[in-house]
Amino acid sequence: MKSYLDLLKILPKSNCKECGLESCLLFALKVFSKEISPRACPYLPLESLPKDLLTPNLSFNQLLENLKYLKEKFKALDLREMAENLGAFYDKATHTLSLFYLDTEILIPLEEEGHPLDLKDLKGKELDPRDEILLCNYFLFKGRSPLTGNFVGLEAFPHSISKVKTLKIYAEEPLSEILSQPNIDKKLLFKEFKITQFKEEQGNLSITIFALPKVPLMINFWAGDLEDQLLPSCKILYDASAINYLDLECLVFLAERLTEKLRDYVSRT
Numbered sequence: 246m247k248s249y250l251d252l253l254k255i256l257p258k259s260n261c262k263e264c265g266l267e268s269c270l271l272f273a274l275k276v277f278s279k280e281i282s283p284r285a286c287p288y289l290p291l292e293s294l295p296k297d298l299l300t301p302n303l304s305f306n307q308l309l310e311n312l313k314y315l316k317e318k319f320k321a322l323d324l325r326e327m328a329e330n331l332g333a334f335y336d337k338a339t340h341t342l343s344l345f346y347l348d349t350e351i352l353i354p355l356e357e358e359g360h361p362l363d364l365k366d367l368k369g370k371e372l373d374p375r376d377e378i379l380l381c382n383y384f385l386f387k388g389r390s391p392l393t394g395n396f397v398g399l400e401a402f403p404h405s406i407s408k409v410k411t412l413k414i415y416a417e418e419p420l421s422e423i424l425s426q427p428n429i430d431k432k433l434l435f436k437e438f439k440i441t442q443f444k445e446e447q448g449n450l451s452i453t454i455f456a457l458p459k460v461p462l463m464i465n466f467w468a469g470d471l472e473d474q475l476l477p478s479c480k481i482l483y484d485a486s487a488i489n490y491l492d493l494e495c496l497v498f499l500a501e502r503l504t505e506k507l508r509d510y511v512s513r514t
């Protein structure tokens with residue numbers, strides 16, 4: 246794809262404004278100048294876009310700007326009050342809050358009034374800004390309802406059409422590739438994560454991971470069958486209350502981040 250005109254060719258040209266812009270032409274121009282994410286148009290077939298247009302979603306400066314704004318709101322929270330609702334542990338003796346996030350333990354030192362001073366991992370290492378954004382959002386949502394134990398696809402949540410595609414491209418398809426690799430020890434692959442359910446049968450897998458204390462993800466993987474021309478596939482499910490803990494963008498990012506971590510593990514071994 247050489248210019249915005251190539252992108253314009255695959256847009257519906259309906260000027261429906263759902264992306265927040267006046268026209269498809271303006272949208273195509275802004276995607277090429279990285280001022281807007283291509284994911285903002287629910288009708289754009291993401292699979293036909295080159296990777297450099299898809300990533301990063303936001304320029305680094307935009308990402309930092311969002312983080313600055315979120316951190317200001319995050320730092321005004323009293324985390325002691327919401328620790329229990331969010332499955333975090335408040336240690337009165339050290340005046341810190343801790344919680345598990347994917348394969349990492351997060352430690353948050355608090356001020357006297359319970360406001361967070363910082364967001365780091367247990368070893369004091371800085372977090373990736375994208376992880377900071379997700380964690381700030383998790384706290385800002387304040388956990389408004391208990392888990393249901395009922396797992397649903399992302400499509401069950403309102404206004405999720407474009408995100409369902411993103412989840413497929415950035416998490417379900419790469420996960421399927423990882424899990425269908427021959428000789429992969431699936432128990433070892435997930436050993437750093439909080440797992441509550443692990444069923445493996447004839448190459449198929451169903452696993453539930455607490456990506457955050459109140460956001461479990463269920464990964465269902467079918468190994469496929471070459472004789473019957475069935476390809477391997479993967480489906481990620483969320484607890485029906487997940488939308489009360491994170492917005493759709495963050496729910497998708499959580500699955501993407503899990504996939505990245507598994508991919509890193511595979512490339513190291």
Ligand code: SF4
Pocket residue numbers: 256257258259260261262263264265266267268269272273285286287288289
């Ligand atoms: S949402 Fe898509 S189709 Fe609608 S105006 Fe924006 S780019 Fe065009």
